[in-house]
Amino acid sequence: EDQVTQSPEALRLQEGESSSLNCSYTVSGLRGLFWYRQDPGKGPEFLFTLYSAGEEKEKERLKATLTKKESFLHITAPKPEDSATYLCAVPNQAGTALIFGKGTTLSVSS
Amino acid sequence: KAGVTQTPRYLIKTRGQQVTLSCSPISGHRSVSWYQQTPGQGLQFLFEYFSETQRNKGNFPGRFSGRQFSNSRSEMNVSTLELGDSALYLCASSLVRGTGANVLTFGAGSRLTVL
Numbered sequence: 001e002d003q004v005t006q007s008p009e010a011l012r013l014q015e016g017e018s019s020s021l022n023c024s025y026t027v028s029g030l031r032g033l034f035w036y037r038q039d040p041g042k043g044p045e046f047l048f049t050l051y052s053a054g055e056e057k058e059k060e061r062l063k064a065t066l067t068k069k070e071s072f073l074h075i076t077a078p079k080p081e082d083s084a085t086y087l088c089a090v091p092n093q094a095g096t097a098l099i100f101g102k103g104t105t106l107s108v109s110s
Numbered sequence: 111k112a113g114v115t116q117t118p119r120y121l122i123k124t125r126g127q128q129v130t131l132s133c134s135p136i137s138g139h140r141s142v143s144w145y146q147q148t149p150g151q152g153l154q155f156l157f158e159y160f161s162e163t164q165r166n167k168g169n170f171p172g173r174f175s176g177r178q179f180s181n182s183r184s185e186m187n188v189s190t191l192e193l194g195d196s197a198l199y200l201c202a203s204s205l206v207r208g209t210g211a212n213v214l215t216f217g218a219g220s221r222l223t224v225l
Contacts, residue, residue: 031211043114043200043216044153087153091210096166097143097155098210 002027002092006101013108016077021104023088024070031095033071035064036087038103044087078108112137114217116201122223128189131220135182135203141165142184143214144176147198156199159184160207188222196224 007022025033032051036044048057050066057064061082063074073086085105089098115134123129135142144156155168159178176186182203188195198221202214 034213036216041218043202043218044214046213046215049213089153095208095210096158097168098145098153098214099155100145100153102152 002099004090004099004101006088006104010105013078015110018076021073021086023101025090027090028093031091033066034089038085080108080110083108114203114215116217116220120221123191124225125191127191130185130187131199133184133201136215139203139205140182141204141207143202144186145200191224193224
C-alpha cells in the first residue's frame with residue numbers, strides 16, 4: 001500500500017537551532033516527492049519537488065534532499081516565521097492523486 | 111494574480127443536511143482537485159476535475175460529489191452529512207491534468223463543522 005510517514009509529529013526549536021524533518025515513503029516507481037508548507041488557517045503552499053535520489057533543492061533556510069526511501073527537510077538557523085506545518089507528499093502508483101503525510105508541526109521561538 | 115478562491119470559508123451544518131462548496135481556480139488553470147483534511151487522517155484526495163469531467167476519484171462514499179463548469183470553477187457537494195464529515199475541504203488548481211504529478215496551488219479551504 002502506498003504510504004507516507006513523517007516524523008517527528010511536532011518539533012520545537014529555539015531560533016537559530018538547526019534540525020531536520022523526515023519523510024519516508026513506500027510507493028513503487030516514485031514520480032516525484034513534494035514538500036508543502038501550511039500556515040494556520042491557510043492551504044498548503046508549495047515548496048519543492050524532488051525527482052531522483054541524490055537531488056537537493058534549497059530555498060532560504062530550507063534544504064530538501066531525497067534518497068530512495070526517504071526525504072529530509074533541513075532547516076538551518078530557523079526563525080520564528082518558519083513556524084508552520086510541513087507536509088510531504090508523493091503521487092500514488094497510478095499517478096492519479098497525491099498521498100500526503102500527516103505533517104510535522106514546527107514551532108520556532110525567539 | 112488572484113489565487114485559488116474558496117467559499118464559504120466557514121460553515122456549520124447539522125447531521126442529515128447537505129452542503130455545497132465552491133472553488134474558483136487560478137485564471138488559466140483547468141484542473142481542479144479537492145482534498146479533505148482532518149487531524150486524524152491528514153489530507154485525503156477526493157476527486158479531480160479537468161475540462162468539466164471527473165478524471166479521478168478517491169476512496170470516499172457516493173455522498174461526496176462534484177462538478178466543474180466551463181469556466182473551470184468547481185463545486186463539491188456532500189449530502190446526508192455525518193459528524194465525521196467535519197473537516198477542512200481544500201481545493202487546488204493546476205495548469206494541466208494530473209493532481210498526482212503536478213504542482214498544486216491550494217485555496218485557504220472551507221471549514222465545515224457538522225453538529
